[in-house]
Amino acid sequence: MARTRSSEAGPAERGSRTQDPVGVKRDILDVATKEFAANGYSGARVDEIAARTRTSKRMIYYYFGSKKGLYLAVLENAYRGIREVEGGLNLDTLEPEIAMRALVAYTFDYQNAHHEFIRLVMIENIHDAEHLRSSEVIEGLNVGVIETLKQIISRGQRSGKFRNGLAPIDLHMTISALAFFNVANSPTFSAIFKVDMRSMNALAIRRAQVIDVVMRYVLA
Amino acid sequence: MARTRSSEAGPAERGSRTQDPVGVKRDILDVATKEFAANGYSGARVDEIAARTRTSKRMIYYYFGSKKGLYLAVLENAYRGIREVEGGLNLDTLEPEIAMRALVAYTFDYQNAHHEFIRLVMIENIHDAEHLRSSEVIEGLNVGVIETLKQIISRGQRSGKFRNGLAPIDLHMTISALAFFNVANSPTFSAIFKVDMRSMNALAIRRAQVIDVVMRYVLA
């Protein structure tokens, strides 16, 4: 069923079913991402990944060298995704208060829309971020968010709407924590408190709450 | 070096080095907790656990049946730890505002003091809480916190200090999110933003911030 892959990018596409390096690489990466996100690093099986691929295990080692190499490629690829969208928000033109709300909403939505990414981050944390730290690709990645926050905060303070004593990194931590928890800890939290956190309704309510928490914290 | 174990609890202790069911069980559980917390479910090795124990792998299967059985015991044991301390705070006698601050501070401190527990929760979440859900021991466990919160909120509202529209569960989610993130995501967050989140100083600052975030959210 995943036979229609290899479409986007790659010299293949025009009928040739065999010999498609870019498509094969992409295919492996996609499957591996799901597999690692679903089972963790040790839990993921190279054989299983290979089986779900339209190619063979041989190719995984041909392109990525080892299981760890594959995992690193998956991780870097996932982090790359964020950088792309980030920045396209153009918050500079908005009122600081509106801009802040938009930023929090965006963060919340993005994390909710990218469960696999969240899970990879969780997995990295369990491994004390050793892969992340060894990767140059991810060097100073999310610095953009901090800059954006810094801008919004100063503008808000200048206009008197925001209070003093707000550190960009700390605020980002607060926003991240609230957004992250909703995706990452939903299984255990729901299990213990018998609540549904994944329904459209619950998400909308929580989203508003998270924005509220942040706004009450920054407003003067 | 862990040879001095088996001390607390158990019919052993009085010199007899052999035959000490309670101590052996306790020993296995302790070692397994660290091992699972450090490497995840799949990453943990039964042989490794056995090696770090003063007993043999045979005993693990004798007492816990399987790797999964051992993991479940570890999980339940870890959750049991919370229930014990919880409730000994006696927040009912304090002013609602003080009580709320104390509760947040307690949550933050507890999670910081129990990294292994946090890691086990992370691991459970990666596995979609399937073990947690299958465990009767953990049935309605943290309900106590919700009751406590409910009390504090109503008292705060009656005295006019707290605003309306505060749901105990949601508030608990906010508090948990902020406390949890600091322990759970510290590896990746520190790696990306080059900050230290584990120093005494950083912890104290963050703790105050978290309390502040919550208080600004609940105060009228």
Add this chain to the structure above:
DNA sequence: GACACTATGTACTAATCTGTTCATTCCCGG
């Protein structure tokens, strides 16, 4: 002090899993 039952150690097995070997096919440049 023998009996029955629990607790424990050693050595093994069967399955699993990562990584490799060897051979084959594809495809582009001359």
Add this chain to the structure above:
DNA sequence: CCGGGAATGAACAGATTAGTACATAGTGTC
């Protein structure tokens, strides 16, 4: 149209790993 490097497949090897069979020792009970 062919020669050589890149791409791919099938099967295999070596190591690891969860789990077990067998034998033995301790221990409270009568």
